[in-house]
Amino acid sequence: MNVAASVEATNTPALIGSCPSCGSAALTGIYAQDDIPVSSCLLFDNAQAALQVDRGDIRLSHCEDCGFIFNAAIRQGASEYSERYEETQGFSPTFSSFHTALAKELIERHELRGREVLEIGCGKGEFLLLLSQLGENRCTGIDPSAHPHRIAGIEGAERVKLVPEFFAPELAQKQFDAIICKMTLEHIVPTLDFLRVVRAGIVEGSRPLVFFQIPNALRILSDAAYEDIYYEHCSYFTAGSLVRLFENAGFAPLRVLHQYDDQYLTIEATVGNAPPLDIADDRAEVARLAGSLAKRVAAKQADWAARIDAAVKTGRKVALWGSGSKAVSFLAALPDPAKIEAVFDINPNRQGHSMPGTGHHIVGPKDLTSICPDLVIVMNAVYRDEIARELIDAGIEAEIVAL
Ligand SMILES: [Zn+2]
Known part of the structure; x- marks a missing residue:
């Protein structure tokens, strides 16, 4: 055993x-994957750095x-969340219209106009900008990957304060009318402790809207969507387990929904008395799906590997569309990821960088005509139509398939 290996062993x-x-x-172990990149949204300047990304194991417990x-x-702190973390989907027209509709809907239903809003894990602050522009709300966003300068000068930014730090209660000592936390809880290991900290920060006597959005684990389980199982996502909830967590932490859940083509699970809650939320007990279904997950994922991974092999054997160029975490997961499961010719992404901040784990160069729509893919594998079916339009605009006649 060399020194590096022994260090690794003691860190397990x-x-x-x-x-x-x-x-x-x-607890029951349901799914295992070894040596996958611990940071799948990080921007790497070159293939060599991307290949050297730190790796870790997944052992899903139910x-x-x-x-x-x-x-x-999970090793707490293994994944890097910094200014190099580039997760935004805001460059997608499909995502932007969903995001805008969500902001409008929350503003209407909860009368969020001229209010104080806190977002924990605000990313680049896009949602807070919408709440400011559409409802003149005063917004505070906390996220270590926030880039305050990126929103400077944009309409509504004068009411949005971004704090590029990890959430800590002392950063948010104010009475808020709404506490928002989107696509963040799935990154947090001590889920109950975290919710209790959020609960404890609520000023006595106030009843803010608490809105959380996370990936819908029931869809991941049902579809054996292994591309959605990656290192940064250590926590997977269905409606049932999410409601139970909120109740355990002292919240009163008001409503649970599946959104964005069933990919997202959202919960609205408050504090104090509220009628109990009547949702079906999904524990038996979750247990059944969890028990067969590993087998179904293995079959799906073998199918994709065979499909890509068959395409490459007949001289077709295969590309992925989407360079985020789903693509990192998809590539990590391929026996020979080098068979993928290129990875496309419409986010200009990701283009020119390299994929963690495999080192694939990330290219943009402008590179379509030089690469000329024959088979494009779309990492998220929600974006299939807008990707098809990009291909048509570039005059590329490729087969498009979605995960
Ligand atoms: Zn439990």
Whole structure:
């Protein structure tokens, strides 16, 4: 064993032995994946740096008591969330219209006009800008990957304060009318502790709207969507386990929805008394799907590998569309990722960088005519139509398939 290997061995953590959402020890291992990049949204300047990305293991555990699923092998702090973290989907017209509709809907239904809004894990601040522009709300966003200068000068930015730090209660000591947390809870290991900190920060006597959005784990389980299982996402909720977590932390859940083609799960909650939320107990279904997940994922991965092999054997160029976490996961599961000719992304901030784990160069729509792919594998079916239009505009006649 060389020095590096022995260091690695001593860093291997013991598996988390109790459920971070309810404390139960009734856990079953359901899915394992070794040596995957721990940071799948980071921008790497070149292939060599991208190949040297730190790696970690996934050992998904299913809690029989609350239905929560989490990576029991997670090393806290292993994933880098910094200014090099580029996750935004804001360059997609499909995503932007969903985001705008969501902001409008929350403003209307909860009368969020001229109010104080906090967003924990605000990313680049796009949602807060919408809440400021559409409802003149005063917004505070906290996120270590925030870039305050990127929104400077944009209409509404004068009411948006971005704090490029990890969330800590002392950063948000104000009475807020709404507390928003989108696509963040799935990155957090101590889920119950985190929710309790958010709860404790709510000023006594106030009843803010609490709105959380996360990936819908029921869809991941049903579709064996292995591209959505990656290192940064250590926590996987269905409606049932999410409601139970909020109740455990002292919130009163008001509404749970599936959105964005079933990919997102959202919860609205508040504090104090509210009628109990009547949702179906999904624990038996989650247990059944969790039990067969590994087998179904293996079959799906073998199918994709065979499909790509067959295309390459007949001289066709295969490209991926989407260079984010889903693509990192998809490439990590391929026996020979070098068979993928190119990885496209419409986010100009990602173009010119390299994919963590495989080093693929990330290119943009302007490179379509020089690369000329024959088969384009779309990482998220939601974007299929807008990608098809990009190909038509570039005069490329490729087969398009979505995960
Ligand atoms: Zn549990």
